[in-house]
Amino acid sequence: MNTYKNMLIAETIADVRAQVREWKAAGLTVGLVPTMGYLHEGHTSLVDAAAAQCDKVVASVFVNPTQFGPGEDLEAYPRDFDRDCGLLEEHGCSLVFHPSVEEMYAPDAATYVEILDDMPKQLCGKTRPIHFRGVCTVVSKLFNIVTPDKAFFGQKDAQQLVVIRRMVRDMSYGIEIVGCPIIREEDGLAKSSRNTYLNAEERQAALVLSRSIALAKKLIADGNRNAEVVLTAMRALIEEEPLAKIDYVSAVDGYNLQPVEGLEPGTLVAMAVYIGKTRLIDNFIVE
Amino acid sequence: MNTYKNMLIAETIADVRAQVREWKAAGLTVGLVPTMGYLHEGHTSLVDAAAAQCDKVVASVFVNPTQFGPGEDLEAYPRDFDRDCGLLEEHGCSLVFHPSVEEMYAPDAATYVEILDDMPKQLCGKTRPIHFRGVCTVVSKLFNIVTPDKAFFGQKDAQQLVVIRRMVRDMSYGIEIVGCPIIREEDGLAKSSRNTYLNAEERQAALVLSRSIALAKKLIADGNRNAEVVLTAMRALIEEEPLAKIDYVSAVDGYNLQPVEGLEPGTLVAMAVYIGKTRLIDNFIVE
Numbered sequence: 001m002n003t004y005k006n007m008l009i010a011e012t013i014a015d016v017r018a019q020v021r022e023w024k025a026a027g028l029t030v031g032l033v034p035t036m037g038y039l040h041e042g043h044t045s046l047v048d049a050a051a052a053q054c055d056k057v058v059a060s061v062f063v064n065p066t067q068f069g070p071g072e073d074l075e076a077y078p079r080d081f082d083r084d085c086g087l088l089e090e091h092g093c094s095l096v097f098h099p100s101v102e103e104m105y106a107p108d109a110a111t112y113v114e115i116l117d118d119m120p121k122q123l124c125g126k127t128r129p130i131h132f133r134g135v136c137t138v139v140s141k142l143f144n145i146v147t148p149d150k151a152f153f154g155q156k157d158a159q160q161l162v163v164i165r166r167m168v169r170d171m172s173y174g175i176e177i178v179g180c181p182i183i184r185e186e187d188g189l190a191k192s193s194r195n196t197y198l199n200a201e202e203r204q205a206a207l208v209l210s211r212s213i214a215l216a217k218k219l220i221a222d223g224n225r226n227a228e229v230v231l232t233a234m235r236a237l238i239e240e241e242p243l244a245k246i247d248y249v250s251a252v253d254g255y256n257l258q259p260v261e262g263l264e265p266g267t268l269v270a271m272a273v274y275i276g277k278t279r280l281i282d283n284f285i286v287e
Numbered sequence: 288m289n290t291y292k293n294m295l296i297a298e299t300i301a302d303v304r305a306q307v308r309e310w311k312a313a314g315l316t317v318g319l320v321p322t323m324g325y326l327h328e329g330h331t332s333l334v335d336a337a338a339a340q341c342d343k344v345v346a347s348v349f350v351n352p353t354q355f356g357p358g359e360d361l362e363a364y365p366r367d368f369d370r371d372c373g374l375l376e377e378h379g380c381s382l383v384f385h386p387s388v389e390e391m392y393a394p395d396a397a398t399y400v401e402i403l404d405d406m407p408k409q410l411c412g413k414t415r416p417i418h419f420r421g422v423c424t425v426v427s428k429l430f431n432i433v434t435p436d437k438a439f440f441g442q443k444d445a446q447q448l449v450v451i452r453r454m455v456r457d458m459s460y461g462i463e464i465v466g467c468p469i470i471r472e473e474d475g476l477a478k479s480s481r482n483t484y485l486n487a488e489e490r491q492a493a494l495v496l497s498r499s500i501a502l503a504k505k506l507i508a509d510g511n512r513n514a515e516v517v518l519t520a521m522r523a524l525i526e527e528e529p530l531a532k533i534d535y536v537s538a539v540d541g542y543n544l545q546p547v548e549g550l551e552p553g554t555l556v557a558m559a560v561y562i563g564k565t566r567l568i569d570n571f572i573v574e
Contacts, residue, residue, distance in 0.1 A: 017461050105457075106457065109456075110402050110404035111400065111403070111423070111453065111458055112400070112401060112403055113398065113400050113427075115398045116398070117395070117397035137458075140458060145459045145461070147434065166397075167398050169393065169396075170392075170393065170396045171424075171427060171428055172391075172428040172432050174304050174431065
């Protein structure tokens with residue numbers, strides 16, 4: 001294995017297994033932070049949480065092809081592994097797993113983990129029908145390779161977090177899933193690797209997502225509990241922005257992702273909005 | 288946890304996890320033998336192999352509903368847990384996991400592990416379209432609960448063994464799959480829990496399966512390498528038995544289960560034959 005300062009770099013499944021086996025034999029706990037790389041403070045906050053809760057932190061950097069649909073941004077997805085290594089090491093990551101596509105998927109690989117109710121078809125699943133099957137599959141593989149005690153995911157990808165919790169329960173994984181808060185730029189934009197796609201004008205326009213959340217929170221604080229009233233106000237605000245095109249703005253049950261009429265504590269209010277050609281997501285949970 | 292003599296009996300996932308954690312902390316290896324109970328010498332040979340190769344043996348006894356299709360024998364499937372406990376303990380099993388359906392599947396459980404190429408649709412999959420999805424799902428769950436070093440499966444369920452090896456590879460499980468030979472009655476009938484369904488006349492008729500295998504082996508030993516010639520002879524022999532009705536008699540590649548024309552070392556010759564209402568399977572691998 002290569003190293004970057006104090007951090008190990010593993011490119012093979014066998015190397016990860018051997019290292020984790022050694023740590024477990026020494027009685028150490030392991031936290032997993034799965035990422036697609038091009039890391040930002042959202043990712044490093046997951047590494048921080050893992051380092052605080054586990055003896056050793058494994059981060060994966062892998063742009064997983066099975067979660068991208070035809071016409072999505074698999075090839076364009078930003079990559080900078082050297083920079084990622086610097087950030088991971090700085091935040092206390094013990095090992096970064098950086099496999100090739102060939103290491104993760106045999107040419108005839110055909111096994112998938114999929115939730116066969118309509119949870120993965122809600123929200124982002126409406127326009128990304130194979131996305132969560134790919135996510136469940138690659139996360140299961142990472143669980144099986146790393147066998148962590150805990151795994152850390154951002155609340156930014158709200159549907160992903162709900163889907164993974166369900167998958168972990170249904171598949172009886174003995175792994176604690178830790179959800180971590182959304183990290184935002186100072187002006188409110190949720191951190192995302194895809195923010196790099198935005199030009200200056202789009203970067204400014206992208207603030208409609210977080211501004212619509214601020215509006216919704218104010219309406220709810222003022223006593224509005226009707227989902228359609230609040231969602232309509234959010235959509236109107238977003239539609240004022242010429243560069244924005246709504247994919248969805250929805251209020252759903254935070255456990256099963258079914259649409260709700262009333263905004264209760266635990267309701268997930270989530271959106272996907274195109275800013276130019278860039279699809280951004282954001283969300284909040286009603287308190 | 289209850290015990291039977293020297294063996295632990297766990298009915299909950301949590302109890303299995305806690306016990307396995309203790310064993311692993313002590314540096315012990317764990318072998319898993321998944322069964323649906325009503326054990327015979329085929330199963331106990333798996334326990335023997337596991338006890339020979341691992342420090343601790345976990346057997347599961349669970350009639351898994353997700354691998355039975357509509358109209359199949361889920362309710363009728365024979366059960367005798369007390370007798371199973373006696374056999375397991377006698378063969379050196381350390382812990383038997385005997386969960387309820389409710390312990391294994393939440394009411395809204397919907398996550399499945401499935402091989403999405405045509406491997407599960409060959410052979411038994413032609414008439415049992417959801418069977419191998421259920422098998423992959425429950426075996427994955429057992430892997431995640433028990434986290435064994437090795438898992439033991441019988442060659443009797445040849446397609447299951449091939450499917451599980453593929454699933455383990457695709458899903459990156461760090462578990463060695465050990466296939467164990469078919470165990471037969473003295474007269475040649477492959478041991479099966481479903482043999483209990485046969486009346487005396489059917490029991491005699493069921494010998495056509497192993498007799499057709501003996502015929503095939505003789506034809507191959509005599510130099511016949513054309514699959515259709517050998518399969519035709521096997522089918523003709525089986526069709527002479529009035530109580531027998533062929534589901535399939537096939538020769539397939541032992542790795543991907545695609546039909547083959549020539550019988551090569553590693554070719555799987557497999558069959559499913561109804562004897563009365565009882566569906567029996569048998570197979571051999573060309574040497």
